[in-house]
Amino acid sequence: MESMISISQNFVNETRKLRDEYEEIVSVYSKDLWNYCKYITGSPWDGEDLYQETMIKSFGLLPQRWSEITDKKYYLFRVATNTWLDQCRKLKREIGTLEEVSEPETDFTDSLLLEEILTSLEANLTPKQTAAFLLVEIFKFKAEEAAGIVKSTPGGVYSSVQRARRKIASVDFSKSTLHGSAQQDNPTIKAYLEAFNNGDLDRMLQLFSDQAQNEAIFGFQEFSKAEMVKGSLKFGLPGHTAHETILWGKPVIVILAAGEQCPEIHDIQMQEVENGKIVSHKSYFFRKEFILAAAEELGLKAQLVKPPVHWE
Numbered sequence: 341m342e343s344m345i346s347i348s349q350n351f352v353n354e355t356r357k358l359r360d361e362y363e364e365i366v367s368v369y370s371k372d373l374w375n376y377c378k379y380i381t382g383s384p385w386d387g388e389d390l391y392q393e394t395m396i397k398s399f400g401l402l403p404q405r406w407s408e409i410t411d412k413k414y415y416l417f418r419v420a421t422n423t424w425l426d427q428c429r430k431l432k433r434e435i436g437t438l439e440e441v442s443e444p445e446t447d448f449t450d451s452l453l454l455e456e457i458l459t460s461l462e463a464n465l466t467p468k469q470t471a472a473f474l475l476v477e478i479f480k481f482k483a484e485e486a487a488g489i490v491k492s493t494p495g496g497v498y499s500s501v502q503r504a505r506r507k508i509a510s511v512d513f514s515k516s517t518l519h520g521s522a523q524q525d526n527p528t529i530k531a532y533l534e535a536f537n538n539g540d541l542d543r544m545l546q547l548f549s550d551q552a553q554n555e556a557i558f559g560f561q562e563f564s565k566a567e568m569v570k571g572s573l574k575f576g577l578p579g580h581t582a583h584e585t586i587l588w589g590k591p592v593i594v595i596l597a598a599g600e601q602c603p604e605i606h607d608i609q610m611q612e613v614e615n616g617k618i619v620s621h622k623s624y625f626f627r628k629e630f631i632l633a634a635a636e637e638l639g640l641k642a643q644l645v646k647p648p649v650h651w652e
Contacts, residue, residue: 359399363395363558366416369412370629373391373416373417376420376474376478377390377391378633379458379478380467380474382461382463384630385589390420391629391630393423394420395558397419398416414481414489417475417479418488418489421471425468428467435468436465436466437492438493438497458474458478460511461504464508464511465504465508468490468492469500469504470504472490472492472500472501472504473508475490476497477501483498526613527616528547528613528617528618529593531543532547536582539579541576541577545569549619551564551565552564552621554572554623555622556623556624556625557622557623557624558627559626578595581603582594582609585638587608591610592608594634595607596640597643602641603640604642604643605638605640605643606643606646607623607625608623608624608630608631608634609621609624610622628651
């Protein structure tokens with residue numbers, strides 16, 4: 341008879357508690373870290389994925405630390421950079437090197453701080469140059485610190501930053517790549533929106549496959565429709581309204597809650613549909629930096645107090 345090893349709920353709860361405590365400790369750096377991930381990847385979506393992986397890895401690596409982490413910002417940015425460079429290597433991208441050569445000073449003008457420019461760096465510099473430039477120029481690390489993060493030397497970082505300045509000054513950043521991508525009508529998603537807005541939970545559940553995965557990032561995961569019924573949907577639908585829109589070039593569903601003055605973003609969702617069934621449902625309900633950036637992009641307000649979340 342095949343034995344099964346279970347993980348007790350107490351163990352899960354203790355792990356979740358430690359994770360929440362860790363996230364609270366590093367929360368002061370979360371906005372900068374999210375922006376760094378967005379700029380180094382050149383995309384809010386790829387940046388969000390990198391941010392998530394960075395938080396998971398940085399927490400998971402703690403048992404391997406020999407000594408106390410005294411500089412938490414340095415630690416987080418190093419994990420993010422190493423993770424990104426490893427991803428680039430797996431994609432067979434040229435990482436680049438930071439050679440120490442004499443470089444003339446190049447002034448950095450205010451116009452170079454535009455969002456369009458910062459999110460276009462990755463397409464114009466090598467991954468290592470992009471990281472060095474962002475670390476020194478935008479996130480104000482010293483050359484010695486940046487050298488440790490990108491695994492180079494201070495002289496190599498300094499020279500690379502000067503070369504990046506000249507390269508950036510010569511590039512036309514007027515064309516943004518964050519918008520576009522036409523949205524495709526999907527009857528399953530249309531039916532999901534109708535059921536959600538009508539508060540028809542039974543109809544909504546019919547649209548999910550029995551094996552559907554439901555994930556609220558940094559919140560919870562459910563691996564079947566049965567788990568959803570017993571868990572996140574146990575108390576029914578929240579009574580908010582759902583709308584389709586395009587966010588940074590991708591179709592999403594925005595959940596709006598009534599605010600004191602105007603509707604506020606309660607959640608952002610993405611679904612994967614196969615054979616007429618929702619097989620994956622992803623929620624960004626717990627992702628503060630993502631929700632705030634999306635609200636700014638869409639010209640809406642974010643709901644800051646939505647139990648169990650209090651972002652005020």
